[in-house]
Amino acid sequence: MFAKQLTVFIENRTGRLAEVLGVLRENNVNILSLSLADTTEFGLLRLIVDNAAAGKEKLTEKGFSSLLSDVSIIKIPHKVGSLQELLKIIDKNGVNIEYMYGLSVKCDDAFIVLKASDGKKVDEILTANGVGTITCEELAQI
Amino acid sequence: MIWNEAKECMSRDQMTALQSARLVKLVDYMYHNVPFYRKKMQAVGLMPGDIRSIEDITKLPFTTKDDLRDNYPFGLFAVPNSQIVRIHASSGTTGKATVVGYTRRDLDIWAECVARCMTMAGVTKDDIIQIAYGYGLFTGGLGAHDGAQKIGATVVPMSTGNTKKLTTMMLDFGATAIACTPSYLLHISEVLAEEGVLDQVKLKRAICGAEPWTEKMHHEIETKLNIQAFDIYGLSEVMGPGVACDCEFHKGLHVCEDHFYPEVLDPATLMPVGDGETGELAFTTLTKEGLPLIRYRTKDLTSIDHSTCECGRTSARISRFKGRVDDMLIIRGVNVFPSQIEAALVEVDEVTPHYMMVVDRVNNLDTLEVQVELDQKYYTDEIRVIEALTKKIAHVIQQALGINAKVKIVEPQSLIRSQGKAVHVIDKRKLY
């Protein structure tokens, strides 16, 4: 199962990140997790939100370039070593991970947002190994 | 078909000899009939006898548009008004109009040149041609008219302004050719499409000019109307349309060189550059009587090719214009034109056509940053995709300009758009 990630291209200018967050706030879009990948010139703000489609629409209205892409939000036990176990499974199948970032919530589970070179294959691998994935909407309920 | 094979296909040696003889005569004529140019020659210590062949042309002073304006209206005419049979004028965007005058012989030569150009475009006496340039002070309408008539084509003097009448007559008469500006022709094609009559159009060829147009527009016109489109060039100061035109091989515009001697000049030194190198185009009118001009600087950037064309013509060809001299930048000693960046970016699908060049000087070294916007279709969530694209664009620019540029991808819609003349350059250097 895939989740929709919202990615925003932002130039490295003072206040630009805050402006993006402001747009989401005004439209009541809740951020569940984020990662900021940056270079000296620009950054890619990757967001898991409760309503990615609405987020994209509002950002586009305000002139930001954003994109919806499929990522896996993987549920793993909230304990030492579980992330490494997950990666072992993926590596063993020869899939490259493009990027990943995590979030933990007040429960027994932790969540990893992961994008691989071959998303479909990762999804199959996870299913075959009994590893659960969830959607943004489900995540928002936790 | 070639209209005047004797002149259009003569050997280079013969052409040089003809140009030399005509230049010698012209300089003598100017010296004795145009006081303004005589003073220019005297100022640099030149006598008519110092010019013995076309190679000596570089000794002669230039003529500029300002010279024409300063001598408004008839100051540069070489003959009394009794010999002038026609006046044309172009209204510049700045300042006074530029006025040109023609003798009867000038008009004959003009028609001859336009006839050569239209023949290059495939027009024959069997064609029905609509002239849809403005008739009046502008040289386009009457210039194209006289040339088409000289060929013996059936000329329909439409002028501009009534597109409905134009399309109706195009269909009713079965017009096979049209002469107009490329943007007007695109408009006409849209009107024909709206009327749902594109398939009834008998048009085979268009002779377009009087404004710059891109390769893309050329292609669009040809496919929309299913015709061949040709580029005719001219400027009223030199004559009007018909100074040059492209043939069916579309590898540059053949100049009517026996009447208009073309030079391509290095923008910095104003010395002629070699074939294939970009520079400012200048013309010397070798045979004009009314308003002859020596080394008239057009400010248009082009390159020249003297090799024989596949069509058989030996006349020199100038490339499609690469921009205006006024837009040129010198970066690290290299002449750079915004239009080169524009042409290079067209090759890159992932970015919009909007761009900004930021030139600066850091530690006495010129820097060039080119800002481009990512096209919406190519948004990504991966850094390496953007980095690879940045490298690709830098390479494309390096190939086009010969210098390295830093490429910066910026947010969409962040580059300035303007209805009129877009600003594409920010020069932060304090050079003067």
Ligand SMILES: [Zn+2]
């Ligand atoms: Zn040719």
